[in-house]
Amino acid sequence: MTEFDIAIIGGGPAGATLARLLDEKFRVVLIDGKTDNENSFRKCCGGLLSPDAQKAFAEFDLTLPKDLLVDPQIFSVRTIDLQARKERHYQRFYMNLDRHKFDLWLESLVPENVERFYGRCKKIERLDNLYSLICTGNDGVEKSFTAKKIVGADGANSIVRKYLYPEKKIRRYTAIQQWFREENAKPFYSCIFDPATSDCCSWSISKDNVFIYGGAFEPKDCRMMFEIQKQRLSDYGFKFGEILKTEACVILRPKSPFDICTGKNNAFLIGEAAGLISPSSLEGISFAVNSARILAEVLNSDNSSADKVYEMKIVPMRIKIFAKVLKCPFMYVPALRKIVMKSGLNTIKITKRN
Ligand SMILES: Cc1cc2nc3c(=O)[nH]c(=O)nc-3n(C[C@H](O)[C@H](O)[C@H](O)COP(=O)(O)OP(=O)(O)OC[C@H]3O[C@@H](n4cnc5c(N)ncnc54)[C@H](O)[C@@H]3O)c2cc1C
Known part of the structure; x- marks a missing residue:
């Protein structure tokens, strides 16, 4: 041995x-x-x-090879409260990776x-x-x-x-992600709150013409809640194309x-x-x-x-x-989240051509 x-x-x-x-x-x-x-x-x-992870690599004096990056690099998150039908944009400094x-x-x-x-x-x-x-x-x-x-x-x-x-014991969720052929008009990054299906959050991110949609759910009925949430998002305007892959794993939430x-x-x-x-x-x-x-x-x-x-x-x-x-309460308690989103604090205004 x-x-x-x-x-x-x-x-x-x-x-x-x-x-x-x-x-x-x-x-x-x-x-x-x-x-x-x-x-x-x-x-x-x-x-x-995240910027914290980027800082950690800077402290190691490490640089990231460009072939780890995927298309596109995104500068904001579209935050959606599905129940309240409220949407806000916040600036983000993430790097989108494979x-x-x-x-x-x-x-x-x-x-x-x-x-x-x-x-x-x-x-x-x-x-x-x-x-x-x-x-x-x-x-x-x-x-x-x-x-x-x-x-x-x-x-x-x-x-x-x-x-x-x-x-x-530590609180555990089941994270489910599905990869779709991109059908949305424009790639975007979103963070979704939908207390009807999860007390945690979901997200979508585009990577190299693939639209990835995922979320963290209570383990019981997680798959059913994921599908219900997807339907609610379809009604909201998300486009889920052909499914390329489904993956799941445990995620901890202290x-x-x-x-x-x-x-x-x-x-x-x-x-x-x-x-x-x-x-x-x-x-x-x-x-x-x-x-x-x-x-x-x-x-x-x-x-x-x-x-x-x-x-x-x-x-x-x-x-x-x-x-x-x-x-967490300011993000996950619906009444507090509503106040935060309504306040417009730290939001960015999206200007589009008419
Ligand atoms: C769906 C989802 C989305 C996420 N998105 C982000 C994000 O965008 N940005 C971010 O910063 N974090 C994100 N996270 C969190 C992040 O992925 C993890 O916190 C991070 O990967 C933890 O790193 P780790 O090295 O501790 O563990 P892991 O990355 O989980 O690595 C553990 C490794 O251990 C190996 N392993 C497990 N069991 C054994 C065993 N018995 N024997 C040998 N090897 C074993 C696995 O193969 C794996 O390679 C996300 C998590 C999930 C689930």
Whole structure:
């Protein structure tokens, strides 16, 4: 059995960033099944890079290759309250990306000294001071590893989080996205509030002549609510062309900063596995990348109480999540949202040719 200093489970933005930043003195394995193969796992995501995520990359002195971008780049969000039939436009500074290419690019930056295992971790066990991981490769072959430290970077449905905190629950939604051949007159980005079908939000985004429509729904009856919402949006004027793809996954939505778990006993959580995602906008890439940077700094410094130090260094991110929890009622309580939208605060006026 191969023994590692650190095993990272999950190679999304959090895991790939950590693997890139860990000191080469460590023997590290990165476990993730994602490849550039057509049938490979692809993260279900809106693929919008927020200003916070852009800042994180600026702080790494990294520039983004242009082939990660998709057409068009969009400067505003059309915010729709479907129930109140109110619409407002707000300026936005997102970059519109191909999320799968973005993930593969991040993985391509992982240095060669990090060993790769293409597959999934199925089981975790603690043996004295070591963790044992049982994994299944993409080729179906089972492999076991041991590691002194493990890092759960395995997203919303984290096996590491379930292993470490079996009792602790965090609010979960089912995110559903459907890809359509673009039939709308003009590409646009929208954010939709429709309390009749979800107490969270939905969105649409155009990417390279594909219209992507998605939303986060309570797991019970999620598919039915998605279809009802689509019908309500068709009545509102959205055009849903030929369906090209349907995808779904779990998305976390913390209700409190105490929903965030950073790990214990030399097992750590980063990114969405830790519960680090905005409960207001569902933006998670910046949290994934920044938590990975913080954990890398802690692990590289060989601190004997790394668990505690990491937990402390995550406090500003907890506070940020708390600020977003406080913002939620102004976005999600219909009466408050109505006031905010009516006030016109921060809105932009769209000028069109008659
Ligand atoms: C529909 C949707 C739209 C979103 N849109 C945006 C957006 O536009 N902008 C934004 O900033 N955020 C968005 N988010 C949130 C964002 O996608 C996540 O918060 C972010 O990807 C978290 O990064 P991560 O690295 O923590 O986890 P992930 O990106 O989920 O990566 C986890 C990785 O772990 C791997 N993995 C999982 N389990 C195992 C296992 N057992 N063994 C091995 N590997 C495993 C997976 O294959 C995956 O590669 C969206 C989320 C959803 C669901």
